[in-house]
Amino acid sequence: MREKGLLIVLSGPSGVGKGTVRKEIFARPHTAFEYSISMTTRKPREGEVNGVDYFFKTREEFEGLIKQDKLLEYAEFVGNYYGTPVDYVRETLEAGKDVFLEIEVQGARQVREKFPEGLFIFLAPPSLSELQSRIVTRGTETAEVIQRRMTAAKEEIEMMDLYDYVVENDTVAAACDRIGAIVIAEHCRRERVSARYKKMLEEN
Ligand SMILES: Nc1nc2c(ncn2[C@@H]2O[C@H](COP(=O)(O)OP(=O)(O)O)[C@@H](O)[C@H]2O)c(=O)[nH]1
Numbered sequence: 001m002r003e004k005g006l007l008i009v010l011s012g013p014s015g016v017g018k019g020t021v022r023k024e025i026f027a028r029p030h031t032a033f034e035y036s037i038s039m040t041t042r043k044p045r046e047g048e049v050n051g052v053d054y055f056f057k058t059r060e061e062f063e064g065l066i067k068q069d070k071l072l073e074y075a076e077f078v079g080n081y082y083g084t085p086v087d088y089v090r091e092t093l094e095a096g097k098d099v100f101l102e103i104e105v106q107g108a109r110q111v112r113e114k115f116p117e118g119l120f121i122f123l124a125p126p127s128l129s130e131l132q133s134r135i136v137t138r139g140t141e142t143a144e145v146i147q148r149r150m151t152a153a154k155e156e157i158e159m160m161d162l163y164d165y166v167v168e169n170d171t172v173a174a175a176c177d178r179i180g181a182i183v184i185a186e187h188c189r190r191e192r193v194s195a196r197y198k199k200m201l202e203e204n
């Protein structure tokens with residue numbers, strides 16, 4: 001039987017650089033993870049494409065998905081719903097491929113309950129002031145939303161101890177290198193005790 005893929009969850013406060021780091025990871029030539037595109041009720045930002053950045057949904061459509069149990073997890077974040085399509089994740093893991101989720105912390109906590117064997121990585125800012133300046137520099141939010149995101153960020157940072165690893169996003173390249181190294185190490189660690197090796201030993 002083929003090994004199941006690894007579920008990799010990258011989370012952390014808004015504005016820490018999750019999207020930037022994720023894009024860089026997928027731009028690197030040797031990345032073999034499958035990115036799970038989320039559903040959201042947020043309006044597309046300039047340049048965002050439906051089915052590439054997100055599947056953009058109305059509130060009614062999103063609530064329909066919740067009722068039909070089509071989401072592995074979902075959360076309401078700063079007034080919008082965000083959620084992970086469960087069928088895509090399960091099918092891709094069953095096919096033996098690693099799935100990469102980039103989600104906020106409430107969602108990551110729900111995934112932890114359903115997939116405790118997942119690999120949970122918290123992306124941390126070098127400091128709170130650096131976090132604020134990244135949200136401001138991005139320029140996509142109003143002053144009021146920035147303030148709400150900063151308040152949320154402080155609570156989110158308190159949850160970092162629940163993760164398997166904390167990666168500081170000082171530079172994007174270094175953060176991506178660390179995440180790549182963690183995934184390689186986790187594969188080695190898990191395969192050491194995997195069913196495949198146990199079976200080989202039994203057969204000999
Ligand atoms: N729980 C959950 N959070 C998500 C999902 N997709 C994206 N997010 C998170 O929702 C938050 C807001 O995303 P977005 O509006 O794109 O803004 P940005 O990531 O802060 O630029 C971010 O922390 C994302 O990581 C999802 O499927 N589930």
Ligand SMILES: Nc1ncnc2c1ncn2[C@@H]1O[C@H](COP(=O)(O)OP(=O)(O)O)[C@@H](O)[C@H]1O
Nearest residue numbers: 014015016017018019020134138169170171172
């Ligand atoms: N390592 C970094 N150093 C400096 N700026 C960064 C770094 N990582 C991300 N940024 C910037 O911070 C802002 C927020 O990043 P983003 O990826 O949108 O965060 P998130 O997805 O966690 O909300 C963006 O303007 C991005 O260019």
